[in-house]
Amino acid sequence: MAGAQTYESTRARVEQYFDRTATRTWERLTSDAPVSGIRATVRAGRDRMRDLMLAQLPQDLTGARILDAGCGTGALAVALAARGADVVAIDISPALIDIARRRQPEGLPGRIEFRAGDMLTPELGHFDHAMAMDSMIYYGAADIAGCLGRLAPRLAESFVFTLAPRTPLLMAMWRVGQVFPRADRSPTMVPHSVxxxxxxxxxxxxxxxxxxxxxxxxxxYISSALEFRP
Incomplete structure (x- = not known):
């Protein structure tokens, strides 16, 4: 895959951040607990994005096998299983997977298999659909194209994912982050255009x-939803 070394190094940074630095913050953000005004806008934006992504799939997903790539604490996976899907929900952070397992409700029409690991692992098998909400926003264009190329042979229908849009504000923030790196800062989002x-x-x-x-x-929270069909 083009840019494989970049993909691996970026994945390692993201894993370290979410599994060691931001676990408690992410657990609170994705819960019903009160958060600050800034984080409240992020929570609201993520809720809207999740609904938008779900709207791209059939309402009845009974029998469909779906990959939730970068599932985090599991909200999207639960919504998919509620429609009857067989969901493989994977995240590079074992800590977030632990939270997702604890939060999984009982009695869902579909089922969820939570796993810690790489979303591109071929052993995960074939899928009808794949979704990746805010889990590819740290990668360059070559790596994203490589991800699409590796998923395509195992995908029957669609891959719905999000990226940071190439807006003046996000480009300015990205350039500042490149000039003034800091060890404890979250991995830098990379803005993209379609x-x-x-x-x-x-x-x-x-x-x-x-x-x-x-x-x-x-x-x-500023994010664009895209759809790839092989």
Whole structure:
């Protein structure tokens, strides 16, 4: 895969951040516990994005096998299983997977298999759909194209995922982060345009259709939902 070394090093940074630095913060953000005004806008934005992503799939997912790539604390996986899906929910952070398992409700029509590991592991098998909410936002265009290329042979229908849009504000924040790195800061989001990802796909000879679904703006949460069909 093009950019494999970059993918591996970025994945390691993200794993360290979520599994060691931000576990408690992420656990609180994804719960019903009160949060600050800034984090409240992020929570609201993520709720809107989750609903938007779910709207791209059929309401009845009975019998469908779905990959939740970067499942975090499991909210999207639970929503998919509530529609009857057989969900493989994977995250690189074992700490977040532990939280997701504790939060899993009983009596869902579908089932969830929570796993700690890499979302691109071939042993996960084939899927009807895949979803990745805010789990690919730290990677460069070549790595994202590589991810699409590796998932495509194992995907029957669609891959719905999010990226940070290439807006003036996010580009300014990205440049500041590049100039003033700090060890305890979260991994830097990389802003992208759909055209840029499409160019990277052509360079990597990844076949498929890519489209932007919609952008969600909620205070400090700015994210675009995209759909890839092989």
């Amino acid at each position: 055209k840029g990802i499409a160019r990277a796909m052509r360079r990597a000879e990844v076949q498929g259709n890519l489209r932007q679904i919609e952008r969600v703006n909620s205070g400090f």
